[in-house]
Structures are given as C-alpha cells and as structure tokens.
Amino acid sequence: METMQLTQEEVLQRIYNLILNPNTREWERYLLTTTKNALADQGNFKEQLAKLEAELRPLALRNNLTPDVTDFYQEITGNDPVVEEAVKEKHFVTDPAYQERAILAGGCFWCMVEPFENHPGIVSVLSGYTGGTIENPSYDQVSSGATGHVEAVEIIFDTRVVRYQELIDLYWQITDPTDDTGQFQDRGAQYRPIIFVTNDEQKRIAEKTKQAVIDSDRYSKPIVTEIRAAETFWPAENYHQEFYKKQPKRYKAIKRERQQFLTYQHLKGKLRVGLRRKKSF
Template sequence: MERTREEVLRELYNLIINKGTRDWERSVLTSTKDALEAGVNVNAQLAKLEEKFRPLALRDNLTGDVADFYLKITGESVEEARFDFSKHSIEDFNYQDYAIFGGGCFWCMVEPFETKSGIDSVLSGYTGGHTPHPSYDQVLGGFTGHVEAVEIIFDTRMISYKELVDLYWQLIDPTDGLGQFQDRGYQYRPIIFVRNEQQRQIAEESKQKVIDSGRYKQPIVTEIQPASTFWPAENHYQQFYKKDYKRYKRIKRYRQRFLLYQYLKGEIRMRWKKGKT
C-alpha cells in the first residue's frame, strides 16, 4: 500500500532519533527526509534510499528498526512478524516460571525452546551487563557487559526447569567461553542465569553431571549467574527463525554439524575410557 508523504516523514523522523540507528544510516535517512520536505517525489526518493541500503540489507547488516523500514519500502510486509511484547509476561505464578539462557547468538536459541510443548513465550534480549536499555549494536560491540540471551516463560505443569536445562546443554558448546560456534566475543559466551536457589541447584547439578560424564576433553566453562534485568532486543531480532528462515537454516545447519562432530568425539572418548576399565 502506497504511503503518504506525511507517513513516510513520520517514520523517517522516528528512525533518525532512534538511538539504535547507526550514524551512516542516520545520514541517509536525513538526506531522504530533507529531499521529501523539499518536495521531491516520494517514490523516487524511496527508490534511491532502497538502493543505498540494499548492500547492507542483503547481508542482514542494517540495524533492527531500519531493517523493518527497508522491508516496508521494498513491499514486504513486516506487520505479521511484529512481536507482541505485551504478551511476554507471567499470568499465573502458580504454574508459570521464567528461565534465562545465554548460548551464543539468540537467533538460534529461540526455535528449539519455542517449539517445545509447555513453552508459552520466548523473548530474545540482553542481560548480565551494566548498561540500561542497550541496543543490538552496543551489545555486539562488547561495550555493555551483556550477553545475548533468551528469556523463556514456561508452564511448570507441562515442562520442568530441569528439562529446559537438559535441552540447553544440547544446544551449546560448554567448553567455549569466548563465544559460540561462528559467533565470537564475550557477549556470546554460554551462561545459565538462575532466578532462585532452586534453579541454581538444578543448574549446578546438571553442570556437574556434564563434567562427570567425561564426554568433553576441555574444561566445562559455562557460567551460572544470578539473573538480572533482562532487556528485550529490538523487534527485528525477535523470532528471527520465522522472519529469515533461509539464513537461519544455514546458521542452524552449521551449529548442528559442529555439535554432531563434538558428540561423536565424546562418544569415542567415553567408549575408550570404558574399554580401559
């Protein structure tokens, strides 16, 4: 649907003042705004803007809200994919609880949990650091102390916290404290964030079980920390596996291959040890 000059200008203003917008993106958006205010044809100006943003868009390297705006001007609807943040809340504290896990890029941490029975909501975000209201770029740059993580609301009548922790170990490389898979950096290290003593005990026992298994040659470095404020990521990064399934599938395939290789090495190591006893 074609938008009016006023509607486009309103969106441009919001993106320009958005703290998450990069300086270069802001300069392109400002030039577009100035041209529209000077009376330049809306469609012609948006076509020029699309051309400038295209190289970064093809590599999915635009900031979240700018990426959503790019989809709009290229005719792709993003309304159906908007995450309803208001629904990510506990309604019944008798039967619902939170779990928080950091395991590398949150793009690949959502689907494995969200598709399990008993999961009510999975939110991508940032936690464990010192900067309030961080943006994706700030966390990516390693300036905030936060890690990328997922916050899960689950129904305790259908799935237990222990089951979520058990699944978590299957999704990560617990020996890599400098990132996960192709994602490198402090902000991608694996951490289990516990909300109370019960969660801590379950997480500690589960971690010890992984250590005692002898499956890994390297030390288990996955941290267990108290949960702190969880800052939601921008809409563009919510349920990414649904929004850009082809790219997600490529990343997922890489992770699965690595984990399979690691699993097979662990099986060989455990059988070798068993044969020596």
C-alpha cells in the same frame, strides 16, 4: 517498488523517528535526513523513496543495517516482517502460580529461540540482552563486547507441562559448554554460555546438571558454562525476535553449521567415554 499500505505521512513519520533514534548509525541518519529534506522541498515522493531504497539496498542485502532501519527497509520494499511488535507485548507471566521464567545464554539468540519455542509447555520466548553494565542496550552496543552483556533468551514456561530440568537438559544439548569465548561460529564475550537462575531451585538444578556434565567425561576440555543469578533482561529490537520465522533460509544455514559442530562434538564424546570404559576392563 511498493510501500505496502504506508501513506506518505506514515513513511515520513518513520523517517523522523529513525533520525531521532539514538541507535541509528550516522550514515543511515545521513541518508534518512537527505530524503526527509528532499521531501520537505516538495521532491517527488516515489522517486525519493526509490532512491533511498537503492542506497540502503547493498547494506540490507549484507544484513548490515541496524534493526530498526531493517524493519523500515522491509516495509518500503513490500517485505513486511512476519512477526510484529506483539512478540514483546505478549511476553509476560500471566499465571504466577503455574508459570516461571528461565534465562539462558548460549551463543547467538537467533539459534536459541526455536529449540525452546517448539517445546511443549512453552508460553513465550524472547530474545534479549542481560548481564551487562548499562541499561537498555542496543544490538550495536552489545556486539561491541564493551557492555558486558550476553545475547540470551528469556523463556516463560508452564510448570504443569514442562519442568525446568527438561529445559536445562535441552540447553546442555544445544550449546558448547567448553567455550567461554563464544559459541560455534559466533565469537566474542557476548556469546559466552551462561545459565541465569531466578531462584534457589533453578540454581540447584543448574549446578547439579553441570556437575553431571563434568562427571560424564564426554569433554576433554573444562566445562566453563557459568551459573549466575538472573539480572535485568532487556528485550532485543523487533528485528531479532523469532528470527527463524522471519529469515528461514538464513536461519537454516546457521542452524546447519551449529548442528554439524554439535554432532561432531557429541560423537567425539561418545568415543571418548567408550575408550575410557575399554581401558578400565
């Protein structure tokens, strides 16, 4: 097992930081503390690190480590994340005259990044949490459904290249506006669809397009997507940023399920509208 370019001191520093990290789970902290103590007692560095990797491996393979521990595991196994912390550092409005923010929640944020990030005029897309009751929430806290937050993406876009209207049109295409208890295979209030508007013009466009979706009669169920004023957007842990680049195979499998559902739903909508028109003649 390789440890990338990390020295023993660097590994120990990461272990110390994870032990102190309030988001580290107790059983993760126990394993990390055991390793730290063994190394403090002059235990063989490579042997202790290999033992830690082996104990973390079953949970890592099931994607059941907390995000920061996941990043550490990827480092010590030679699978350093493709996307670095710079994702968060570069995410800010640099030209207020021609750049604007859009905040959209439509299920798991893993699947909400790629469609927008690859759209012309997008400056940056960041995964995070918003709409809840506590500050700086962790993934575990939001996943519990007890904080009121939803997983969302904050999009910074160049208004000279792309209009907010285009982003909202895309949003309606890639979400299920009839489900307020989750989206697709993701269940829970933290996955409900919400458009968070940052100004009056965004609110006008969001409400107008929502009414257009209602009037289209493509859905047999009520349109439940909320439109709310933007609140503090808390960036998610680094592990979740640009997930589609870090975990392409897993992302493609999730995306495939989502697209299959949307294709079926959109087909039903077309048939519903077609039958309605036939009856009107």
